[in-house]
Amino acid sequence: MPERAIRLLLFEREANAGGVVKNIIPQFRIPAELIQHDIDFVADHGVKFEYGCSPDLTVEQLKNQGFHYVLIATGTDKNSGVKLAGDNQNVWKSLPFLREYNKGTALKLGKHVVVVGAGNTAMDCARAALRVPGVEKATVVYRRSLQEMPAWREEYEEALHDGVEFRFLNNPERFDADGTLTLRVMSLGEPDEKGRRRPVETNETVTLHVDSLITAIGEQQDTEA
Numbered sequence: 001m002p003e004r005a006i007r008l009l010l011f012e013r014e015a016n017a018g019g020v021v022k023n024i025i026p027q028f029r030i031p032a033e034l035i036q037h038d039i040d041f042v043a044d045h046g047v048k049f050e051y052g053c054s055p056d057l058t059v060e061q062l063k064n065q066g067f068h069y070v071l072i073a074t075g076t077d078k079n080s081g082v083k084l085a086g087d088n089q090n091v092w093k094s095l096p097f098l099r100e101y102n103k104g105t106a107l108k109l110g111k112h113v114v115v116v117g118a119g120n121t122a123m124d125c126a127r128a129a130l131r132v133p134g135v136e137k138a139t140v141v142y143r144r145s146l147q148e149m150p151a152w153r154e155e156y157e158e159a160l161h162d163g164v165e166f167r168f169l170n171n172p173e174r175f176d177a178d179g180t181l182t183l184r185v186m187s188l189g190e191p192d193e194k195g196r197r198r199p200v201e202t203n204e205t206v207t208l209h210v211d212s213l214i215t216a217i218g219e220q221q222d223t224e225a
Helices: 019-024 032-044 061-062 095-103 118-128 153-162
Strands: 010-011 049-052 089-094 112-116 137-142 165-168 170-175 180-191 197-209 212-215
Touching: 032 095, 095 118, 095 197, 095 212, 112 118, 112 197, 118 137, 118 153, 118 212, 137 170, 165 170
Parallel strands: 010 049, 089 212, 112 137, 112 212, 137 165
Antiparallel strands: 170 180, 180 197
16 A cells, blocks of 8 residues: 555554454463564554544544545444343453453452353453462353354363363353352254354253353444444
8 A cells, every 4th residue: 555655544542553452362362572563564564553542533524634535443342241130240341351451450350250152252251361360260151052152163172271161051140249150051942043053041040159250242343432
């Protein structure tokens, strides 16, 4: 693009470039120096960065400033919600948790952490939790079976290697202040539109004693930011 004399300016809400790769994905997966190498490569090819931008910036405002083309690439940085009864406040959403972990914040998670979900983000959360001082056990809870799990197989195997435990066909229903996490035992029904068998509730429940819970059931675009 620089060869065509196109001036490029990247507006970034954060104080640094790199987005999710820089601020969310743990460095034990992608070392910081590799991320910075890519950022430097882009900068060396003429792209300018403007950090700390207002999230309320509009396409119209940018065009009024003289820009001819606007490309929106904001990613998916808003967590999907999970319905969970109970009054335990030690509940994290995956992206804020990983952000604080990457910042080196002194997190207090207790001894046993449960991660709800089974994608790559859930694997990151469980592996990161095991690296937090004081955590002795991290358990991934997923309402389907291993065969339906969306995480890449290598991410699953690395989580196993780190010592992460898995409970398949379990779905959390309630997290009480005394640390009791109630899980609904599930079975598998007919395939859904994506080909994965649907989880079906049974009449059985089990309980775990848990200190903290992290929800990692998906991300979506934050249209309000």
